[in-house]
Amino acid sequence: MTSGAPRRLLVAERVATACFLLAALAAIGLAVVYALGGQAQLEGALLGVALLTLGTGLILWAHHFLARGPFEEHREKLASSELEREEFEESFERQGVVTRRRLLLGSFIGAVGALGVAFLFPVRSLGPNPGKTLQRTPWRRGSHAITEDGRRVRAADVPLEGLVTIFPEGHPGSADGQVVLIRVHPRRLRLPPHRRDWAPDGLVAYSKVCTHAGCPVGLYQTKLGELLCPCHQSSFDALTGGDPVFGPAARALPQLPIAIDSDGFVIAQSDFHEPIGPTYWNRP
Amino acid sequence: MVGCAVFAVAWLLRPASGGAQEAARPHPDATDTRSIFLRDCATCHGADGRGTELAPDLKDAGAGLVDYYLLTGRMPLRDPSDRVQRGTPAYSPATIRRLVRYVSDLVGPGGPPIPHVDLARGNLARGGTLYRLQCAACHAWSGGGGALLHVDAPSTHPATPTQIAEAVRGGPGNMPAFGQAALTRSQVDSVVRYVRYLRQPDDRGGLPLWHLGPLAEGAVAVFLGLGALVFSTRWIGTRT
Numbered sequence: 001m002t003s004g005a006p007r008r009l010l011v012a013e014r015v016a017t018a019c020f021l022l023a024a025l026a027a028i029g030l031a032v033v034y035a036l037g038g039q040a041q042l043e044g045a046l047l048g049v050a051l052l053t054l055g056t057g058l059i060l061w062a063h064h065f066l067a068r069g070p071f072e073e074h075r076e077k078l079a080s081s082e083l084e085r086e087e088f089e090e091s092f093e094r095q096g097v098v099t100r101r102r103l104l105l106g107s108f109i110g111a112v113g114a115l116g117v118a119f120l121f122p123v124r125s126l127g128p129n130p131g132k133t134l135q136r137t138p139w140r141r142g143s144h145a146i147t148e149d150g151r152r153v154r155a156a157d158v159p160l161e162g163l164v165t166i167f168p169e170g171h172p173g174s175a176d177g178q179v180v181l182i183r184v185h186p187r188r189l190r191l192p193p194h195r196r197d198w199a200p201d202g203l204v205a206y207s208k209v210c211t212h213a214g215c216p217v218g219l220y221q222t223k224l225g226e227l228l229c230p231c232h233q234s235s236f237d238a239l240t241g242g243d244p245v246f247g248p249a250a251r252a253l254p255q256l257p258i259a260i261d262s263d264g265f266v267i268a269q270s271d272f273h274e275p276i277g278p279t280y281w282n283r284p
Numbered sequence: 285m286v287g288c289a290v291f292a293v294a295w296l297l298r299p300a301s302g303g304a305q306e307a308a309r310p311h312p313d314a315t316d317t318r319s320i321f322l323r324d325c326a327t328c329h330g331a332d333g334r335g336t337e338l339a340p341d342l343k344d345a346g347a348g349l350v351d352y353y354l355l356t357g358r359m360p361l362r363d364p365s366d367r368v369q370r371g372t373p374a375y376s377p378a379t380i381r382r383l384v385r386y387v388s389d390l391v392g393p394g395g396p397p398i399p400h401v402d403l404a405r406g407n408l409a410r411g412g413t414l415y416r417l418q419c420a421a422c423h424a425w426s427g428g429g430g431a432l433l434h435v436d437a438p439s440t441h442p443a444t445p446t447q448i449a450e451a452v453r454g455g456p457g458n459m460p461a462f463g464q465a466a467l468t469r470s471q472v473d474s475v476v477r478y479v480r481y482l483r484q485p486d487d488r489g490g491l492p493l494w495h496l497g498p499l500a501e502g503a504v505a506v507f508l509g510l511g512a513l514v515f516s517t518r519w520i521g522t523r524t
Contacts, residue, residue: 041490059520068523147465148417157465159396160344161455164466182460219421221432221458228433230421235433246433 012064019057026050134283135275137168137207138177139256144169145181145205145266155203155260158183161222165208168268176276178208179256180227181266182220182238190240191255198257203266205256206242207276210234212249214278227253251279317382321390324360324374325383333391338364346395347388349454352447354380358456368457370442396461399449403477405470411478414471418462419479426495427482432458440479448476 030046033039080088145153145166153166164181171177186202198204206227210217215231225239234247242253254276257269275283322331328339335341342350353359357371373380384398416425422437424430429439435458440448449472455461467475485492493500 040488044490055516062520063522151465151468153465157463159453159455159461159463161461162463162466163460164463181465218418219432220460221435222455222460223458224434226433233433 009064012060016057016060016064019053019060023050023054023057026053134280137271137276138171138174139168139179139268139271141268141270143268144261145179145258145268146172148172153181153266154264155201155266156264158203158266160185160202163218163220165218166205166266176209178216179205180208180218180220181205181258182227184222184225184239188225188239192241195241195255195257197259198255198269200258200260203258203260204238205258205268206236206238206253207256207272209277210249211244211251211253211276211278212247217253317379317386320375320379320383321386325387328361328364333387341391342387343391343394346397346454347384348396348398348450349456350387351380351384351398352450352454352456354383356443356447370438396450396453396463398446399453399469399472401445401449401476402473403445403480406473406475406477407470408474408477408481410471411474411476411481414467414475415478415482418466419475422459425497426485427479428495441483443479445476445480448479452476 026046026049030043030050033042033046146169147153148165148167150172152169153164158164158181160183162183166179166181167174168177182204184202184204186199189199189202189204191199191204206217208216208218210229210231212229212232212234215229217227217229217234217236219228219230220226220238221228225237226245227236227238227242228234229236229247229249232248234249235245236242236249236253237245242255244250244252254272254274256272259267259269261267321333325333328336329342330336333342345353354375355373355377357373358368360374361368375383419440422430422432423440424437427440429437431437437459443451450456451459452462452467452472452475462472485495493504
């Protein structure tokens with residue numbers, strides 16, 4: 001700054017310098033605190049101070065010491081001159097210069113066509129056809145039910161009003177094989193007639209994948225006998241076969257037919273009888 | 285006249301709150317366990333404890349849940365239509381122990397017993413994983429409780445380790461029971477340890493915002509942070 005500069009600018013310069021010095025100090029402090037083992041709040045405060053003072057300094061700099069606008073720049077005329085246009089029209093296609101016009105055109109069409117055909121090939125990558133994978137889960141006839149940590153589930157270990165998340169043996173944590181197993185008083189159950197033997201001793205099993213948006217339906221309200229999905233509050237009646245009673249889900253939770261084997265373990269009678277989870281494009 | 289004065293004095297000296305309850309229950313420990321049961325429980329649960337249309341069978345509840353309901357003051361209810369919620373226990377711990385034993389002898393074995401909790405055997409990190417998987421959807425990530433469709437899940441903070449384990453194993457109210465198949469003994473210990481930890485969690489961020497959750501934190505960030513951004517943008521854009 002020259003001695004003739006207004007006092008206002010002098011002050012701004014000093015403040016900006018102070019800001020930068022403070023930012024540097026805060027940054028060094030941040031490094032020191034981090035190296036000494038760290039303290040999240042202090043580090044956050046120092047980083048905040050460093051960034052804030054750095055920004056303040058830069059803004060002061062920009063406001064006071066950079067050239068001030070508004071600036072104008074005149075453009076040249078974009079349109080071509082009359083002479084240029086005439087020359088272009090003349091030279092657009094020079095007659096008689098191309099000797100083998102058909103070959104030129106043919107090779108051009110060949111190039112475009114080949115490129116078009118080449119672009120068709122990635123269509124193959126849209127596959128493979130999902131086939132029936134969306135309609136099947138890893139549950140099979142006789143699959144043992146296991147918990148997430150791989151223990152086989154004994155029917156006697158599920159108390160009345162009890163809840164366990166189970167998976168088919170060999171597929172712990174399987175996304176489409178996850179099932180909620182609950183035990184209710186057998187006399188509370190009002191399953192459809194053909195499902196009477198799907199729930200031995202009041203043990204009922206439903207797919208844990210919500211038929212609305214695929215969230216885990218893991219909340220069982222024992223007195224109401226309802227399974228609740230935490231995402232959008234869809235409720236399913238666990239006593240009548242998983243019928244939706246509230247919320248956006250329109251389809252019932254698929255029920256897994258289960259049985260108890262001679263050693264007292266919970267097993268599946270078969271896979272689900274319908275696709276689990278939310279609706280998809282060609283769901284029957 | 286004298287009768288009126290005595291009545292007035294008695295009315296003035298009545299306990300400030302819960303007067304009717306106290307009057308119905310002179311001193312719980314003074315009466316024997318059976319008469320307490322017949323007076324406070326049998327109206328709804330039946331003299332044999334096997335339940336009526338007003339209240340469930342105590343055989344299914346098991347010693348663990350009977351203990352839980354009495355220790356947390358949720359039972360006895362003054363009226364069967366009252367809301368079941370945590371309160372001051374109506375009896376002394378000794379009376380509760382005697383009542384639990386009386387009910388167990390009355391209805392026979394059934395339902396989960398009073399669990400034994402060993403916090404030292406629990407693993408806090410594993411407990412946290414299990415809590416987020418099995419409990420957080422209803423009781424909220426902070427243990428503060430939350431609203432469900434027709435009911436609400438209570439806060440877990442006032443519960444003692446034994447009460448937490450009793451609730452996990454027995455499933456009071458609308459909560460499902462988590463038996464041996466769902467959680468092993470050491471897993472219950474871990475969950476209990478984590479639930480106790482949630483009373484005074486280690487808030488790494490420094491400003492927990494009353495543990496209202498990520499939505500509240502986001503709202504604060506939007507209003508404070510975005511507001512500050514708008515003001516600073518305005519300052520940057522001002523011509524001097």
